[in-house]
Amino acid sequence: MPVAAQQRQADWDAMSDDILTTTQAARLLGVSVRTAQLLIEGGSLPSWKTPGGHRRVYRRDVEAIIAGNPATTERPSAILVVLAGGALREEIESAASSFPEFTIVFAANRSAALLAIGERKPAALILGGSDPALLAGFVATIADETDLAADHVILITKDGLPREMEVAGVKVVTSGREAVAAMRELLSDPPQVLEAANNLPYPVALNEQQRLVALERSGLIDSAPEETFDRIAWLAANNLEAPIALVTLLTPTRQFFKARIGLDMTDTPRSWAFCNYTIMQNHVFAVEDLSQDPRFEKNPAVACDGGFRFYAGAPIRDDMGFAVGSLCIIDLTARRLNQRQTETLAALAHLGGVELRLREAKRQLQDPKRQIGRSNPKREAGTPVPPPGR
Template identity: 45%
Template sequence: MTKQDDPILTTRDVAARLGVSVKTAQTWIEQGQIESWKTPGGHRRVRASAVDALREQLGNRRPASNQAENAVALVVASGAALPSYVEAAAAAGLRAIGQSDPLNAMLDAGIAMPAVIAVELMRGDWERLSMCRRLLHSRDLAHMRMLLVTDMPAAQLEADLGGLSRIALLPAPADKPAFAAALVACLSLAPSRDQDALPYPVAANEAARLRAVERTGLVDSASDPEFDEVVQLTAETLRVPISLITLLTPDRQWFKARWGLNAHETPRSWAFCNFTVMQNDAFVVEDATADPRFEANPLVTDEPRIRFYAGAPLRDAEGNALGALCAIDRQPRVMDATQKRRLANLAALASNRIALVTRKRLDRWNRGA
């Protein structure tokens, strides 16, 4: 293997490649789970082959079955409650791992790939809430379900975690029988691997598309004036209050740039852009309340109360659809041919900027920067 085929990665690159936080990647490198060396400036560097070897190792540790007797359960709770919950999980037939520290729990989750994670989450516990959010957003834990033993209302949790489709709630405090039963029931919340059962269309090359999204390194990156400029220009050109550059991950619609909207992301199941990436030209919904595909969508029934949507796919240099440039209005409207052409041109501009960012990132890998 040549150096070009096996590029040098920074710690941040390692985190992106494995779908974990930078802190987790740093810990794994320092623990020797990924072979590394230090530059004269004291920065850790890693070969891509070492990262890929660990990723394959982690993938082989995923549960082979959704049945409780073959599943791993990670239990995160206070020191006082942890022994009881671990015993309950074991009594339910799961292979239980107990942890009280949120950081160590994230490390254990990355190594064990549990089928279900049970978390004692009480009001004001921001560290565990942040941990839950990170675990739910992890690409490698897209198979995972979560049980929250909590005193927080469902509405607050949904606002904090971005949807409860993979989460079961159990009022705190919980006794052993209730906890064990809730864990087993939580296993039935698995996201379906059957594409026909998903509430949105998925392309035949979805796996390659997701790898292309990962390759950009843009998901969860900081705001960038070059992309912010595109959504502002789109909103002004098409005279809409909201414009977004979206990227579709396995379970999220993440906004690389946004105009007129405060949210940073939505669950993927809510994304109009699922339909946009399936075609070559603009996808237009003139009135979402009159479209059976979207009339019950939370983005339609609640804020931002989408009525009009127009999206054009964003593609990488190989033609993979990464997400969309979309224009949104709170009022129904019609889009003419000229406006569709302008949206397509702006999407091409955004695609070119994505391709440039991706190329620069790959060049940095090859130089070991």
Template identity: 35%
Template structure:
């Protein structure tokens, strides 16, 4: 949110840079930039394009009431920001899917990217077509994960535009550093009762690579799916990894400080 930087005298409420705010909050500067750009932290831009905020706005986030007594400052900030985020980008209290400790930060970054519900783009469509071809998979997706749904920025071989987040294999994949592979869903207790396994598209094989922005937030995955159990050959896996790297280069840059 942009606001008038002269709303209070600076000696009463000092102006902070993104790096100064990050030091106070105990989080990365890039994380504060995302929070400012998304409006979660009230800020404004200088004529040079740098984000600034007031000490009072950061101090409010650091109040102990923002989170349980045992929470760190970073967790308290995430709890405070979740209250001002749209519901879809607000962490669920007791999700029925796995989440990392950084889920709140990840959701803020995803909201700031502007990718969810954006129109199709040829650069991403090409990537999923190539992923399908190089792995011999009938389905390939670029999947983005909000708190409520799995939305497909690009897809081939699948008619659906989205699924509930609870059904998303990609919820498991974004928590990995490497490719997440399920060679036979019918033999995996985590997935064999999943509606996407029991019904259309009848997933039996899944391989997903996390797609991380420049700040390291896993916004979603590049994944391939088959209706038969299988393994990826080394060349197929490398091709999928290479395409995921290309997809990550196409992700929007985090906001500049």
């Protein structure tokens, strides 16, 4: 084995964790650190930043590039498709309410579940039923017709599956609560990441590092103001009669304002962000008087003279279900939103998510064109390419 290959193998063996630094990724790829940085900056190698500002990548994404197939690197997902009815669905809904980091899509039947898997690219499927043969048959269909891995399928059946019907990798549980617990374990960040998050002065999602990858991919951090997001903030401020309205994005260390009405600053430390709590919700999060809430009473934006008093925000989710940011309104006096105002804020935040999904759809349409350009240097250089037969 050549010396370079031996060194790469040694590096590989030494890195037992699933999370790599840019330097480690560069070594395993056999490229310079600068080349690895360019892969990250260009989106070929998904990444995120730690609270200390250090770039990190997942080993599986490096492996995909080494295998020569970076285009199929899986994007992280926070979407969970559920096919279950009646009391079992209610049990799953109740148990999942404790984990708002994940977006649940309920399917009415098997055809709808297959369609949801194809369209939404979920992280996992929970499948419930009383007929083991039907369950095993549907799992086989999923394996044949979708890209969802078997170890991301959770079956709920009270009596379990007969040995001859067991499917390798598929987890079998006996209740909706067990299924949700298995889902949590499957989709959460690695334990060492979760342990580090316990020391932060604000709550973070179970899939925070995956959320940060999604945020990086959006390309919105430190980007220039855009009419679409500015309009959403303006509509929130005017329809809800608030002096301040913001579209916020939460990085590991900062709260960046993609759009802002009534506020001059462009960002704050993340520890100041009320939106840390908003992105942990599936609904509008509101605090009538920040100065009376133990979570916020010492916040610099609240404790200062003329500080903020009222806050309400709704999460903005991307196409993979991650709450990359929020739409919020702030007032200098304590107040309360009525039902119509709450629904208005949620609807405007949803529009922000629609814009993110449109941007991602445009990106996906452009990627094949870029690939064609790279494979056809004449066309890239502007040289006309004659049609076939000439």
